Amino acid sequence: MTPQPPARDAASVAAAHQADADAVHGDVSVDELELQSELSGADASATATPDVAAYALRLGDDALILSQRLGWWISRAPELEEDMALGNIALDLLGHARSLLHYAGTASGKTEDDLAYWRDEHEFRCAWLFQQPNGDFAHTIARGLIAAIWMQELYTALSRSTDASLAAIAAKSVKEVAYHRDHAVQWTLRLAGGTEESRRRLLVALTDTWPYTDELFRDDDLHDRLGDIAPRPSSLRAGFDEIWTAVLAEAEISEADFTNSKIGQSSGGGRHGHHSTHLGPLLAEMQVLARRHPGASW
Secondary structure, three states, X not given: OOOOOOOOOHHXXXXXXXXXXXXXXXXXXXXXXXXXXXXXXXXXXXXXXXXXXXXXXHHHHHHHHHHHHHHOOOOOOOOHHHHHHHHHHHHHHHHHHHHHHHHHHOOOOXXXXXXXXXXXHHHOOOOHHHHOOOOOHHHHHHHHHHHHHHHXXXXXXXXXXXXXXXXXHHXXXXXXXXXXXXXXXXXXXXXXXXXXXXXXHHHHHHHHHHHHOHHHHOOOHHHHHXXXXXXXXXXXXXXXXXXXXXXXXXXXXXXXXXXXXXXXXXXXXXXXXXXOOOHHHHHHHHHHHHHHOOOOOO
């Protein structure tokens, strides 16, 4: 008679499996990553004035909300390479947001997580452009083109700021935004010069997105108070228009192809806490985990 192996209970089986895993992989542990060292800035101990903090909050919110929008495309983009490209752009923007929100928070003793997860809708200061839904892929490209051209003009000017921390954040960010702009330009040309359907969708996307552009270039009292610390938004318009016009000319798109005099420009209001109907649902999704499990870490 063949001898039978001794019976083993569930605990002994699990212990044996763990021993086998340890033999193969060794001691595996995950150490907490100190993310503070990743933040851009001339001096991590610098404290923003209330006006500088308000300005950094605006730019940080722009980057944070656009990053959240782009993250949705991961696993949904038209091709695998675009999953990676849009995901990387989203991560770049998240990095910009972290640095800007960290600096903004130094004025009030709040962390970047406090500002991202524990403010309500009316406390955000992002422009309406960044809140808009992804739409189809052409809409995402149209929004990305406007955003990247504007951000490159902004960060180029802001890198000369008299505030050392803002200048350092901008100097790092502008290098990444150059890639974002190139990505959007190449897709704009590809869609415009592709099939009749891809061109039609691009023109629809430009028509839907263009009305949110003007808000990016509106001056207000905050810019008067900041002086040389930050460029006036209106001063960025000429550089933006030059690049925008050149891209559309190469794509053989005229202004009449995507503008509608009956629509005009959006009133906006995001800089002062007046938002479109799209921001609330986005924040609910973004903040739910932090609010449901306050203080959790992983």
